[in-house]
Amino acid sequence: ELKVEQNPLFLSMQEGKNYTIYCNYSTTSDRLYWYRQDPGKSLESLFVLLSNGAVKQEGRLMASLDTKARLSTLHITAAVHDLSATYFCAVDPRLNNYGQNFVFGPGTRLSVLP
Amino acid sequence: ETGVTQTPRHLVMGMTNKKSLKCEQHLGHNAMYWYKQSAKKPLELMFVYNFKEQTENNSVPSRFSPECPNSSHLFLHLHTLQPEDSALYLCASSQGGGDIYGYTFGSGTRLTVV
Numbered sequence: 188e189l190k191v192e193q194n195p196l197f198l199s200m201q202e203g204k205n206y207t208i209y210c211n212y213s214t215t216s217d218r219l220y221w222y223r224q225d226p227g228k229s230l231e232s233l234f235v236l237l238s239n240g241a242v243k244q245e246g247r248l249m250a251s252l253d254t255k256a257r258l259s260t261l262h263i264t265a266a267v268h269d270l271s272a273t274y275f276c277a278v279d280p281r282l283n284n285y286g287q288n289f290v291f292g293p294g295t296r297l298s299v300l301p
Numbered sequence: 302e303t304g305v306t307q308t309p310r311h312l313v314m315g316m317t318n319k320k321s322l323k324c325e326q327h328l329g330h331n332a333m334y335w336y337k338q339s340a341k342k343p344l345e346l347m348f349v350y351n352f353k354e355q356t357e358n359n360s361v362p363s364r365f366s367p368e369c370p371n372s373s374h375l376f377l378h379l380h381t382l383q384p385e386d387s388a389l390y391l392c393a394s395s396q397g398g399g400d401i402y403g404y405t406f407g408s409g410t411r412l413t414v415v
Binding site: 191218220222227228229230231232235237275277279288289290291292293294 | 342343344346349357391393401402403404405406407408409411
């Protein structure tokens with residue numbers, strides 16, 4: 188059974204600081220997704236990582252994937268308050284050709300303080 | 302607007318009531334999903350439909366009954382629920398097994414069982 192872990196689960200950081208969120212998963216996969224969820228809202232797609240060594244950047248967020256280590260990172264540079272949200276990683280185990288039965292991590296709740 | 306519409310946004314129901322959640326996607330996707338998001342728990346996959354056929358039932362109690370009349374619509378029929386069923390219910394869609402873009406989520410239905 189595929190398990191996805193995130194670390195930390197809660198993160199409180201000051202504006203202007205850098206930090207990294209880690210996503211580990213237990214079985215082989217070469218597709219990993221990052222989502223953002225604001226309180227009371229739905230999940231919004233942030234990044235799609237489709238191969239070993241993939242790196243994507245959008246604004247102050249950068250995501251990377253190491254399929255050999257079964258690890259993805261979401262790096263935050265010079266955090267601002269608007270980044271406060273819960274961040275989820277999701278792994279596509281690609282067990283079959285039907286649908287995409289993602290397994291989600293527990294989420295990292297990020298609070299950026301002034 | 303995400304392209305996936307869920308109604309109602311909020312629902313309060315008694316344990317003896319019957320209600321239905323509706324999801325509609327305007328993206329031409331072939332796969333649709335129901336997820337449950339409870340406080341302090343990871344996102345839980347409930348059901349998966351591909352081309353209107355159910356391909357996954359993740360050991361969900363029978364008081365939850367899905368229906369997918371076509372590739373654009375997905376329902377979740379609820380009856381004799383328990384207070385622990387209170388949660389955010391998220392619908393998502395995707396193109397299918399070979400898709401690389403991942404899920405598009407609806408805004409969710411916040412369900413409270415009293």
